[in-house]
Each structure stands twice: as C-alpha cells, then as structure tokens.
Amino acid sequence: MTRKQKLILNTASSLIHQLITVVCGIILPRAYIASFGSEVNGLVASITQFISIITFLELGVGAVVQAALYFPLAKKETEEISRIIISSNRFFKKIGGILILYSLVLFFLYPMLIDTTHSFFYTGSLVAILALSAFAQYFFGISYQLLLQADQLAFVALLTNTVTVIINTIVVLLLIKYEKSVQIVKLVSSMIFLIRPIIFQIVVKKRYRLQLSIPLHVEPIKQKWNGIAQHIASVVLNSTDIVVLTVFSSFSLVSVYSVYYLVVNSIKKILISFTSGFQALFGNMLSNNELSKLNQAFEKFEWIMHTFVTIFFTCTGILIIPFIIVYTATITDYEYVYPVFGILLVVAHALYCIRLPYNQLVLAAGHFKETQTSAIIEASINIVISIVLVQAYGLIGVALGTLVAMLYRTVYLAWYLSKNIIKRTLRHFYLHIVVDAISVVTMVCATQWITLSSISFFAWFVMALKVVLICSIVSFLVNAVFYPRLLKAIPKGIMR
Incomplete structure (x- = not known):
C-alpha cells in the first residue's frame, strides 16, 4: 500500500470517525441533562476535566514516541522499532502508577473541596468511574496504537474507535431509558472502551515481528x-x-x-x-x-x-x-x-x-x-x-x-x-x-x-x-x- 493510499484511508476513516463522534457527542449530553439535570451534567464535565491530565499519556509522550518511530519505520529497522515500543511500554506503566495515585487523591479531596448538594459517596464514586473510563480510552494498548499511527495505519485504530463509540452511544441511551443511575451508565461505558486495546494488540502481533525481550542499552526515545x-x-x-x-x-x-x-x-x-x-x-x-x-x-x-x-x-x-x-x-x-x-x-x-x-x-x-x-x-x-x-x-x-x-x-x-x-x-x-x-x-x-x-x-x-x-x-x-x-x-x- 502506497503512502498516498494510506493518506486517503486515514483521512476518510478519521472524517467518518469524527462525524460519528460529533453526532453521538451531541446526542449523549442532551440525554444526560434531560435525565440527570444541569448540575449533574456540570459535575461530570468538571470531574472529567480534573481527570483529563490522564490524556497526556497519549498526546504528550505519545507524540514523541510517534516522531521517534518515523525513521525506523521508513528504513524497516525492526529492532529499533521494538526498542522504542519497549521503552514506551515501560514509561507508560510508570506514569500509570502515578495516575492511579492521582485518582485516589482526587477521590478523597474533590468531594470535600467542591460545593455540591450531592453526598461524598455520590461524587467520589463518579470520580473513580470517570478515572476508569479515562484509563480505558487513553492508557491500555496506547503503544500499539501509536505504532499503527506512525506507520500511516491510523485507519485501523480509527475504525475500531468508531465501532466502540456507536456501541457506547446505543448502550448509554438504553441505560438512561431504563432510568439507571449516572454511576452505572458511566461504568458500563468505560467497560465498552476496553475493547479497543485488545484489537490493537491482535493487529500489531499479526503485522509486526516485534522483539519485546531485547535489552535496552541506550534510551531510544x-x-x-x-x-x-x-x-x-x-x-x-x-x-x-x-x-x-x-x-x-x-x-x-x-x-x-x-x-x-x-x-x-x-x-x-x-x-x-x-x-x-x-x-x-x-x-x-x-x-x-x-x-x-x-x-x-x-x-x-x-x-x-x-x-x-x-x-x-x-x-x-x-x-x-x-x-x-x-x-x-x-x-x-x-x-x-x-x-x-x-x-x-x-x-x-x-x-x-x-x-x-x-x-x-x-x-x-x-x-x-x-x-x-x-x-x-x-x-x-x-x-x-x-x-x-x-x-x-x-x-x-x-x-x-x-x-x-x-x-x-x-x-x-x-x-x-x-x-x-x-x-x-x-x-x-x-x-x-x-x-x-x-x-x-x-x-x-x-x-x-x-x-x-x-x-x-x-x-x-x-x-x-x-x-x-x-x-x-x-x-x-x-x-x-x-x-x-x-x-x-x-x-x-x-x-x-
């Protein structure tokens, strides 16, 4: 597949993904406001922003990992690609531990510091569930997703993400229809997004002969x-x-x-x-x-x-x-x-x-x-x-x-x-x-x-x-x- 063909597939897949995400993104907040009220919707939006530090795993180091992969992918240097993925996996595991601690601190401090009519457990449980949702979307399998993107195969990840977004929207609307709590709705939603890393891992194992046991003598990223x-x-x-x-x-x-x-x-x-x-x-x-x-x-x-x-x-x-x-x-x-x-x-x-x-x-x-x-x-x-x-x-x-x-x-x-x-x-x-x-x-x-x-x-x-x-x-x-x-x-x- 030429790089022009990859560009076309990536652009088309990205456009389809974003259009579906936009439609689903317009439908769901209105459903949340109508069912749970403006205050709960604002509470969810606020907690989501406090947890959004988790996304730097994808867009911070992720951008550096992707940039580091361009040259070895162009030259087909499998060993160097493997070293970068090993280093990436190790780094994300360390950061993941730090973010778990951050989420625990947020769980206890956020309900006490924020003026809300809801109980400590109500707010704290939302913090925990939304943190899990963020991990499901941005942490698991991220190295493999970055590898696919750097190799101009982003359309694989995009199509996977599109399917999970559609499934998530349908399931959430059904849960709201049957008057489930906002905690249950968000928890089920986070479980759905765990489908993504499983698919990424399967695709990468089939396409690349990664050597994930080789030693790292020099930092490749x-x-x-x-x-x-x-x-x-x-x-x-x-x-x-x-x-x-x-x-x-x-x-x-x-x-x-x-x-x-x-x-x-x-x-x-x-x-x-x-x-x-x-x-x-x-x-x-x-x-x-x-x-x-x-x-x-x-x-x-x-x-x-x-x-x-x-x-x-x-x-x-x-x-x-x-x-x-x-x-x-x-x-x-x-x-x-x-x-x-x-x-x-x-x-x-x-x-x-x-x-x-x-x-x-x-x-x-x-x-x-x-x-x-x-x-x-x-x-x-x-x-x-x-x-x-x-x-x-x-x-x-x-x-x-x-x-x-x-x-x-x-x-x-x-x-x-x-x-x-x-x-x-x-x-x-x-x-x-x-x-x-x-x-x-x-x-x-x-x-x-x-x-x-x-x-x-x-x-x-x-x-x-x-x-x-x-x-x-x-x-x-x-x-x-x-x-x-x-x-x-x-x-x-x-x-x-």
Whole structure:
C-alpha cells in the first residue's frame, strides 16, 4: 500500500470517525441533562476535566514516541522499532502508577473541596468511574496504537474507535431509558472502551515481528520529557476554563460552558480529522529528506486548512446561538443563551485549527524541546487572564483568556516553522490571515438575512443548509481572486 493510499484511508476513516463522534457527542449530553439535570451534567464535565491530565499519556509522550518511530519505520529497522515500543511500554506503566495515585487523591479531596448538594459517596464514586473510563480510552494498548499511527495505519485504530463509540452511544441511551443511575451508565461505558486495546494488540502481533525481550542499552526515545512538558501545558490550556468556573462560579455555569464547548469542539474534531494522516506523511518525507515534495505538499495543506477553517467556523459562529436555542428548548432549570460568549469561543477555537498545519509539521520534525516554552506561555496566559476576568465577566472572561492564549501560539508556530523547518517568509502566513478575514466578513454580511423560522431541529437544519451553501460560494469567490493557482490544482489532485 502506497503512502498516498494510506493518506486517503486515514483521512476518510478519521472524517467518518469524527462525524460519528460529533453526532453521538451531541446526542449523549442532551440525554444526560434531560435525565440527570444541569448540575449533574456540570459535575461530570468538571470531574472529567480534573481527570483529563490522564490524556497526556497519549498526546504528550505519545507524540514523541510517534516522531521517534518515523525513521525506523521508513528504513524497516525492526529492532529499533521494538526498542522504542519497549521503552514506551515501560514509561507508560510508570506514569500509570502515578495516575492511579492521582485518582485516589482526587477521590478523597474533590468531594470535600467542591460545593455540591450531592453526598461524598455520590461524587467520589463518579470520580473513580470517570478515572476508569479515562484509563480505558487513553492508557491500555496506547503503544500499539501509536505504532499503527506512525506507520500511516491510523485507519485501523480509527475504525475500531468508531465501532466502540456507536456501541457506547446505543448502550448509554438504553441505560438512561431504563432510568439507571449516572454511576452505572458511566461504568458500563468505560467497560465498552476496553475493547479497543485488545484489537490493537491482535493487529500489531499479526503485522509486526516485534522483539519485546531485547535489552535496552541506550534510551531510544529522545525528548520524552519535553513532550510531557508540552502536553501538560496543553492539558492545562484546555482544562483552565472549566476548572476556573468550577472554583469561582457554579456547576450550572460549567454545564452551559460544556454545551457550547461541545459544539465548537465537534467542529474542531472534524477539522482535525482532515489532518490525521499528514503528520505521518510529513514525518516520512522528512525521514527520506524529500524537502521539495514536503514544501509542495505543505503549501496545499496550509491553504486547504485555512479555507476549511474559515468556512466551518464562520458557519458555526452564525449558527451556534440558534442551535443552542433549539438544543436547550426543553431545559428550564438554567439559561443557556450567551451570544457574546459563543462568538468568543468560536473565534478562539478557529485560531487553534488555523495553527494545525504548522503544529503538525513541527511534531513531524520532532521539535518538542525547541517549542516547549511557547506551550507553557500559552497555558500561563489562559490561566492568568481567566482568573482575573472570571469574577467580573463570567463565561466571557474565561473565553477571552482562551482567545488571547491561542492567538499567541498560532502566530508563534507559524513564525517558528518559517524560521526553522521550511525556511520561508512569514508573508505567506499573513496573506492567509488577510484572506481569512476578508472571507469571514463577506460571509457574515451575505448571510444576515437568514434567520431561524421556528424552534425545531428541522428549521435549524434548513437554516444551516442555507448558511453553509452561501459561505461555501463566498469562500470559492474570494479564493478565486487570491489563490487561483491552488484553487485549480486542488480538485485535479483530489481526482488523481
């Protein structure tokens, strides 16, 4: 199988996975709110964020492990691949022990520190069950999943994950229908996700002749701790808003935040799905020193992502409040309509997606240590601004913190990439930003006449179709003026 075929399979599988995850992710929270109330939904969202440190096992060291695998996979060096997997397994076992202790501490401290109407056992049991769920999704079998991703076989993991997400959604809805407690629902859900590592292990054993008993004389995974530092900063960045709201506000407001975040995060995941195969592709090109092909591929990838981000997030900005109105129409225990907050959150996560091409190439090149400081600064900016502004501005305050932080690192990564990896001027990045701004303003003006005809999902869907169609046409016309060569080349490339 060629690397182009792998890229197509990975991208298609990732898109299917994210679309199904988005649909299931929209269905389940509404079911939770309707059955258990806004406070319980906010409590679950808050605990999940406190436990989310567990995810750095996949996205911190995981990114470093994946980068370390590109060269030996390209050269088919089985012994070196085996050494990396051995080192990865050992490291994750050590970190797993630390995280078990962290979960135990959280089990005892969280119910005592948080002001809630529920009992110690009720809250503590949720902490334990959600910790188990996180382990099931992010810890077991992670080394084998990273190996498949680095070898451009992410579609195996993605298809497995898609099936488990569908099964989980069906089972959870049935449990809620039969009025099971939130603890039982979450416990059964965590058991379902244990299917994944079993399948990963079977596939890896059949495909690779790993020698997992050979001795390690030298550490094969470089910059391991730099990867951890970067992802801890990333976890802090993504967790700050809900943690700050938990400490300085109420669980009902956390529930409001989680519903808006559900929308923007769903769009973000769909866009990330387009990038899933490119990091491994770029890593393979860098390993083979194909710099000319790398620059050509990156130019197209960068343009596609800027174009998609402006279309997707402009549509999201226009449609998010009508969606919230429809989505929460039957929820009367708290107000969910906050237009300014919604727009700020949309812009913040649009900035995150704009930087995806630059971040993917930095990760493929393995520049973790070099970009570590910027990740720490980004997280610090979000913490400081959110804490300072949350008392006076609530949701808007934490959204502003996220927006400023993501703006800083997006510009930084574009600058770092231009200076250290692909060696080009920042003029390319600035031109994309100008074109993005022109596209957004034009799209918003062109869709001002479109409104929600009635409070129903069908009416919202009709409105969404109109908005997406007009925004797509506007984007095509703007790019025809500024990027006519790329606009002609991309369809031909897709057809080939």
